[in-house]
Amino acid sequence: MSAITGAAMVAGIIGRPVTHSLSPVLHNAWIEAAGLNAVYAPLAPTADGFRALVDGLRGGVIRGVNVTIPFKEEALAAADTASDRARLAGAANLLLFRADGTIHADNTDGLGMLLALEIQAPGFDVGAGPAVILGAGGAARGAAAALALAGVPVVRILNRTADRAESLARDIGGQVTVAAGDDALDGVNLIVNATSLGLGGGPGPDVDLAKAPETAVVLDMVYKPLRTEFLQQAAARGLRTVDGLEMLIRQAVPSFEAFYGQAPPVNVDVRALALKAVGESA
Ligand code: ATR
Numbered sequence: 001m002s003a004i005t006g007a008a009m010v011a012g013i014i015g016r017p018v019t020h021s022l023s024p025v026l027h028n029a030w031i032e033a034a035g036l037n038a039v040y041a042p043l044a045p046t047a048d049g050f051r052a053l054v055d056g057l058r059g060g061v062i063r064g065v066n067v068t069i070p071f072k073e074e075a076l077a078a079a080d081t082a083s084d085r086a087r088l089a090g091a092a093n094l095l096l097f098r099a100d101g102t103i104h105a106d107n108t109d110g111l112g113m114l115l116a117l118e119i120q121a122p123g124f125d126v127g128a129g130p131a132v133i134l135g136a137g138g139a140a141r142g143a144a145a146a147l148a149l150a151g152v153p154v155v156r157i158l159n160r161t162a163d164r165a166e167s168l169a170r171d172i173g174g175q176v177t178v179a180a181g182d183d184a185l186d187g188v189n190l191i192v193n194a195t196s197l198g199l200g201g202g203p204g205p206d207v208d209l210a211k212a213p214e215t216a217v218v219l220d221m222v223y224k225p226l227r228t229e230f231l232q233q234a235a236a237r238g239l240r241t242v243d244g245l246e247m248l249i250r251q252a253v254p255s256f257e258a259f260y261g262q263a264p265p266v267n268v269d270v271r272a273l274a275l276k277a278v279g280e281s282a
Helices: 023-034 050-056 072-078 084-089 109-120 138-149 162-172 181-185 229-236 244-260 270-277
Strands: 009-014 038-043 064-067 094-097 103-106 131-134 155-158 176-178 190-193 217-220 240-242
Touching: 009 023, 009 050, 009 244, 023 038, 023 244, 023 270, 038 244, 050 072, 064 244, 072 103, 084 103, 084 109, 084 138, 094 244, 109 138, 109 217, 109 240, 109 244, 131 138, 138 155, 138 162, 138 190, 155 162, 162 176, 217 229, 217 244, 229 240, 244 270
Parallel strands: 009 038, 009 064, 131 155, 131 190, 155 176, 190 217, 217 240
Antiparallel strands: 064 094, 094 103
């Protein structure tokens, strides 16, 4: 392990619970491989302690933090400035503490999704046709904002609770619409599972993938298990698949760059480490 001195660059992640977050595994592996004098620490405030913690970090006490459940909306609200993608998603997973005391919010979740598509579905053109997002929670919002900003012509939201799909579409606006029942998969280019269905094993979302064109790509944000039932169904139908672990790893890259001023090293297999941490074999 590289030496950590009083001059170390410090960043971390705020969540509750934060115990099972993979971010410390990823960032600390990159730090070690790059030989940086840096740390990435997990921070778990009480349910109402987020704002006090973040305000206490103003002025560059530490470089920045990632933010995870349940604080992503509060993170955006705590910031003084925000990127378009964070504002549109209504949530932030990255806060940067500037020396002048201000806080900048960003959201790299959607970027992680786009990078994962590039890596696991090479040549795929996300803007070539409609996308369907299954779910209407925070994860779906981040995905919808990123796809809208990436110029996807139509982003259809399909959710068990129609009200939530409608408010998501209303909030983001533009190309984001509520899916119309059976026609949701018509001519679709990309299908994203942003529900929690399939987590821990068991059935994924109840959509008939046979209705999707064979050129469609399917991404599942659930990464435990890595090969979810939904991805298995997609593969059986002959569709290209992208897993949630790649998305998780890729969303961490811009955070690392922002915290430590350099790209993560490529000579460490963080995917294998993350798989081990979630109890899957590489
Ligand atoms: P996150 O912030 O991770 O997106 P969330 O806000 O709790 O979490 O959203 C979970 C999503 O999974 C929602 O779209 C939820 O559908 P509802 O809005 O109808 O609750 C969806 N979801 C969870 N369990 C589900 C189930 N058994 N069937 C269908 N959808 C489900």
